[in-house]
Amino acid sequence: xxxxxxxxxxxxxxxxxxxxxxxxxxxxxxxxxxxxxxxxxxxxxxxxxxxxxxxxxxxxxxxxxxxxxxxxxxxxxxxxxxxxxxxxxxxxxxxxxxxxxxxxxxxxxxxxxxxxxxxxxxxxxxxxxxxxxxxxxxxxxxxxxxxxxxxxxxxxxxxxxxxxxxxxxxxxxxxxxxxxxxxxxxxxxxxxx
Amino acid sequence: xxxxxxxxxxxxxxxxxxxxxxxxxxxxxxxxxxxxxxxxxxxxxxxxxxxxxxxxxxxxxxxxxxxxxxxxxxxxxxxxxxxxxxxxxxxxxxxxxxxxxxxxxxxxxxxxxxxxxxxxxxxxxxxxxxxxxxxxxxxxxxxxxxxxxxxxxxxxxxxxxxxxxxxxxxxxxxxxxxxxxxxxxxxxxxxxxxxxxxxxxxxxxxxxxxxxxxxxxxxxxxxxxxxxxxxxxxxxxxxxxxxxxxxxxxxxxxxxxxxxxxxxxxxxxxxxxxxxxxxxxxxxxxx
Numbered sequence: 329x330x331x332x333x334x335x336x337x338x339x340x341x342x343x344x345x346x347x348x349x350x351x352x353x354x355x356x357x358x359x360x361x362x363x364x365x366x367x368x369x370x371x372x373x374x375x376x377x378x379x380x381x382x383x384x385x386x387x388x389x390x391x392x393x394x395x396x397x398x399x400x401x402x403x404x405x406x407x408x409x410x411x412x413x414x415x416x417x418x419x420x421x422x423x424x425x426x427x428x429x430x431x432x433x434x435x436x437x438x439x440x441x442x443x444x445x446x447x448x449x450x451x452x453x454x455x456x457x458x459x460x461x462x463x464x465x466x467x468x469x470x471x472x473x474x475x476x477x478x479x480x481x482x483x484x485x486x487x488x489x490x491x492x493x494x495x496x497x498x499x500x501x502x503x504x505x506x507x508x509x510x511x512x513x514x515x516x517x518x519x520x521x
Numbered sequence: 522x523x524x525x526x527x528x529x530x531x532x533x534x535x536x537x538x539x540x541x542x543x544x545x546x547x548x549x550x551x552x553x554x555x556x557x558x559x560x561x562x563x564x565x566x567x568x569x570x571x572x573x574x575x576x577x578x579x580x581x582x583x584x585x586x587x588x589x590x591x592x593x594x595x596x597x598x599x600x601x602x603x604x605x606x607x608x609x610x611x612x613x614x615x616x617x618x619x620x621x622x623x624x625x626x627x628x629x630x631x632x633x634x635x636x637x638x639x640x641x642x643x644x645x646x647x648x649x650x651x652x653x654x655x656x657x658x659x660x661x662x663x664x665x666x667x668x669x670x671x672x673x674x675x676x677x678x679x680x681x682x683x684x685x686x687x688x689x690x691x692x693x694x695x696x697x698x699x700x701x702x703x704x705x706x707x708x709x710x711x712x713x714x715x716x717x718x719x720x721x722x723x724x725x726x727x728x729x730x731x732x733x734x735x736x737x738x739x740x741x742x743x744x745x746x747x748x749x750x751x752x753x754x755x756x757x758x759x760x761x762x763x764x765x766x767x768x769x770x771x772x773x774x775x776x777x778x779x780x781x782x783x784x785x786x787x788x789x790x791x792x793x794x795x796x797x798x799x800x801x802x803x804x805x806x807x808x
Contacts (some may be wrong), residue, residue, distance in 0.1 A: 351573075370711040370730075374723045402723070405569065406671035406711035411685045418676060427570045443719040448567035451715075455579070459561040461530035470718060480718070483756065487535070490795040494534040500561045505582060505628065512626040513575045 341389030365409035401441035459500030526554035527597035536748030538792030542777035563605035580609035585629035600747035604672035645690035659699025666740035698783035
């Protein structure tokens, strides 16, 4: 990480700190860095910043670093941190909020984070089209967009043999209602591709 | 017991054994599961990473339809669907402003009168004597590690029916089925969920820890209550073995499959033949 001037960062990003608090509804200012969130986090080993570092970075207004971090996408939303936090900060919800803010700000996730966003879009793409998640379409879309063409390719045949491969999507009758939900959300807040 | 039932998108794909065994067990216990007409995706593992509003609106459509059924309680087997429905329900019943906004997005009015229960809670709350009365083939001697994962028990503000650190609902049901429920450390450790699709290299390390803990406790098998946990622990056991050089051969069941087996439902009807890790050794253990 590059060195930063903390005083300047706080002043410059005061609005960001407030925004995170309001949007996530979480008392991020209460965190006193006990580290319990990171100690219990099952995916901390794969993160660029640990959960307690993320909360400290929020307190310090390090917006740019946070929005482009891999951590906010790698977080599996298991809520172990949220359940254990002695200050009752739902850290997983803060991560989620940061992820949504990154999407809104157009910050493209890099590295491992990119694959998470691609998967989200592939999944929601099938939901918008059919009203339900279509597993085959999800994997195909995911592979095309992530460039990992043969990701899960070894699953295809065994899944088919076990009768678990649903070749055709199951489409809801109210597909227009689902399209409406996506359209309304885009109109009201953006963030959904 | 009558429930508005939400099958979830994996119900006839990767999670089809869960669907089959759920209906078989419900029938034995006199639970009526009435499928929510034209139900749609709850937002799954993706909506919460894209938009707070979409994340509530997608499950809300189902809540609005379910409310119109006049049943009062909704249940679903999938832990992620449960979390999504329960979260939307909590946000919409507690906050009028959110409710109005979401109703405007869905174009359907949800008044906020429902109670959302996971299938684990719904079955686990039945009188133990009633469950025991249906057990005709006790799973004697079978050592089971009950794995709850994340979304079924966390965060407790949304779930709340069981202990988030040491949940017991499935353990208790396994005991009623005649099995031995193991006290083990990784009941609620995350399996990586959709990281199994997006970043398998990370997920295999998480899955490995869980399988290792179950093996060390001497488990004959594991039970789960989530199609994604099942996919990761059953199918990706092979990926763990391949990538980390392990030799796991741990059968992973839905809790409803083992309950059904103890209640005398045939393995075929329960879907026990469509697992990726061989279930035969457990079937021979319990006769």
